[in-house]
Amino acid sequence: MSYAISYKLSWIWSISKGYRASLLLYFILELLVISLSLNFIYWSKKAIDIAMKAASGNLTYAIYIIVISIASLIVLSSISSYINERVRLKLGVSFQNKLVKQQMLSQWQAIKNWHTGDIQVRLNTDSVEVVNMITTTGISVILTAIKLLSSFLFLWFMDPQLAYIILGLSPLLLLSKFYFKKMKRLSAEIKERESSLGKVVQENLRFRLLIRGMNLFPSRWSNYEEIQQGLFNKRIEQQDFSIITQVIMKFSMNIGYLTTFIWGVYRLQAGQISFGTMTAFLQLIGRIQSPFLQLVGFLPVFIRFRTSIDRLLDLEHTNFEIQKEGYKIESIDSVVISNLYFSYEQQEVIQNFNAIFEKNKPTAIVGTSGQGKTTLIRLLLALVKFNSGNIFINSNGEKLLLSTEHRTNFIYVPQGNTLFSGSILENLKAADSLASESKLHQALITACAEFVFDLPAGINTVIGESAHGLSEGQAQRIAIARGLLQNGKIWLLDEITSALDKQTRKKLITNLLLAGKDKVLIFVTHDKELSEQCSQTIYMK
Numbered sequence: 001m002s003y004a005i006s007y008k009l010s011w012i013w014s015i016s017k018g019y020r021a022s023l024l025l026y027f028i029l030e031l032l033v034i035s036l037s038l039n040f041i042y043w044s045k046k047a048i049d050i051a052m053k054a055a056s057g058n059l060t061y062a063i064y065i066i067v068i069s070i071a072s073l074i075v076l077s078s079i080s081s082y083i084n085e086r087v088r089l090k091l092g093v094s095f096q097n098k099l100v101k102q103q104m105l106s107q108w109q110a111i112k113n114w115h116t117g118d119i120q121v122r123l124n125t126d127s128v129e130v131v132n133m134i135t136t137t138g139i140s141v142i143l144t145a146i147k148l149l150s151s152f153l154f155l156w157f158m159d160p161q162l163a164y165i166i167l168g169l170s171p172l173l174l175l176s177k178f179y180f181k182k183m184k185r186l187s188a189e190i191k192e193r194e195s196s197l198g199k200v201v202q203e204n205l206r207f208r209l210l211i212r213g214m215n216l217f218p219s220r221w222s223n224y225e226e227i228q229q230g231l232f233n234k235r236i237e238q239q240d241f242s243i244i245t246q247v248i249m250k251f252s253m254n255i256g257y258l259t260t261f262i263w264g265v266y267r268l269q270a271g272q273i274s275f276g277t278m279t280a281f282l283q284l285i286g287r288i289q290s291p292f293l294q295l296v297g298f299l300p301v302f303i304r305f306r307t308s309i310d311r312l313l314d315l316e317h318t319n320f321e322i323q324k325e326g327y328k329i330e331s332i333d334s335v336v337i338s339n340l341y342f343s344y345e346q347q348e349v350i351q352n353f354n355a356i357f358e359k360n361k362p363t364a365i366v367g368t369s370g371q372g373k374t375t376l377i378r379l380l381l382a383l384v385k386f387n388s389g390n391i392f393i394n395s396n397g398e399k400l401l402l403s404t405e406h407r408t409n410f411i412y413v414p415q416g417n418t419l420f421s422g423s424i425l426e427n428l429k430a431a432d433s434l435a436s437e438s439k440l441h442q443a444l445i446t447a448c449a450e451f452v453f454d455l456p457a458g459i460n461t462v463i464g465e466s467a468h469g470l471s472e473g474q475a476q477r478i479a480i481a482r483g484l485l486q487n488g489k490i491w492l493l494d495e496i497t498s499a500l501d502k503q504t505r506k507k508l509i510t511n512l513l514l515a516g517k518d519k520v521l522i523f524v525t526h527d528k529e530l531s532e533q534c535s536q537t538i539y540m541k
């Protein structure tokens with residue numbers, strides 16, 4: 001989507017909050033550097049003229065000023081680069097933190113619509129593009145324009161005719177609509193292809209074993225190669241276009257230099273200018289041409305920046321959950337659902353659903369695939385909002401309307417493999433960073449995960465991405481232990497016995513029913529043995 005310029009500007013302005021003073025200081029220092037460098041040109045011209053007896057004055061004094069100008073120039077430009085680097089890094093981190101946090105809090109619509117590979121590309125490349133523009137490139141553009149203008153005015157004061165000739169020779173055609181349009185199109189196409197590549201790479205790597213196992217390697221590889229080739233072709237097209245524009249630029253730049261040189265030499269011979277003025281001409285032409293070249297070089301960066309803003313704004317324009325501090329409820333008697341309706345977009349998944357989940361009375365929720373069991377869990381965890389009806393928690397006779405702040409009272413063990421890469425201990429500590437050794441052991445024992453103690457590195461065993469290195473049943477039991485460490489009074493356990501053998505399943509059910517006897521227990525399950533041991537069974541159909 002393309003956003004209005006005023007909207008983009010106010011967005012950028014908001015990103016720079018907290019860094020504006022440092023950016024202003026950087027800008028002022030760079031301005032000083034520009035004026036010092038012009039001062040240097042003026043005094044070098046003067047020194048040469050004094051030395052050639054073309055002007056009167058004190059040569060030692062002129063040299064003194066030249067040395068001071070150069071020394072101050074070095075000091076000031078070092079300080080300004082230091083400030084700029086710091087701001088760039090700090091702003092980069094805070095901006096990326098904000099974006100990652102938003103994405104971690106995104107609601108189901110965004111999760112469904114946005115591929116993590118695409119999000120990663122946007123977070124890693126587009127955010128860098130925006131931060132660089134705010135901290136460095138944007139200010140450099142203004143400074144370069146000032147440099148160009150001041151050098152041009154300086155030259156104009158010395159020789160107006162020459163100044164006009166140089167201006168006329170500048171490759172202004174590069175600022176044409178054609179150039180902008182083509183660069184904008186190429187930049188958008190490249191970014192789109194980068195996102196597509198990000199998606200395929202992420203999935204091809206995540207499922208690499210499965211892909212080979214399912215004999216899908218040839219098709220997934222050719223899919224990858226096709227996208228990579230498309231991206232390569234677009235980059236080549238952009239490179240060729242840049243090279244052609246650079247050639248045009250260099251050509252006119254050299255003509256500009258030659259013109260100045262010939263013009264100066266003839267005027268020097270005719271005695272119309274001094275030798276000092278001639279050297280100042282040659283220095284100034286460099287000082288006009290190089291900022292001009294820089295300004296033209298900024299154009300593709302600027303075009304990429306505009307595309308990046310659109311891409312990041314698209315990402316930001318998704319729905320996010322407002323973070324609220326968790327609130328622990330002292331005592332929970334029951335969770336009540338009444339007349340609940342919920343739909344994903346057009347599809348109604350839950351209609352007029354009613355249930356009471358009481359403590360000491362474990363509930364089994366059963367139903368065929370696609371009936372809305374996982375959706376019900378999402379509703380209980382306030383991860384999705386229902387259309388109508390109510391969910392409330394009964395606590396000592398008080399009815400608390402369910403909201404995200406109550407999530408901290410839940411223990412949720414999702415189905416499947418949900419361990420993070422790192423050690424088993426790190427996974428457990430993610431739930432309770434202060435858990436004592438005995439608490440960790442107890443959780444593992446209740447979850448029938450004693451096998452952890454027999455591993456060569458025990459609880460410090462490192463597991464790979466998606467719990468690589470553990471069986472599905474083992475990963476599931478560690479995930480249960482992790483859930484148990486959270487001290488919630490409402491337990492939501494989704495298909496926790498699906499990957500276990502009969503004996504372990506039986507033991508796990510006994511352990512959980514015992515450990516959770518004063519809790520509100522809700523099992524989503526296809527396991528008949530488990531549902532038979534529950535006080536009530538709710539069928540979803």
Ligand SMILES: Nc1ncnc2c1ncn2[C@@H]1O[C@H](COP(=O)(O)OP(=O)(O)OP(=O)(O)O)[C@@H](O)[C@H]1O
Nearest residue numbers: 108112344349367368369370371372373374375376
């Ligand atoms: N993020 C989503 N966006 C749109 N529709 C969804 C989404 N998640 C689930 N659905 C739809 O909602 C319906 C219920 O899905 P849900 O995952 O709750 O079923 P389930 O009973 O848990 O199934 P299973 O036993 O297979 O896990 C399905 O028809 C599914 O297509």
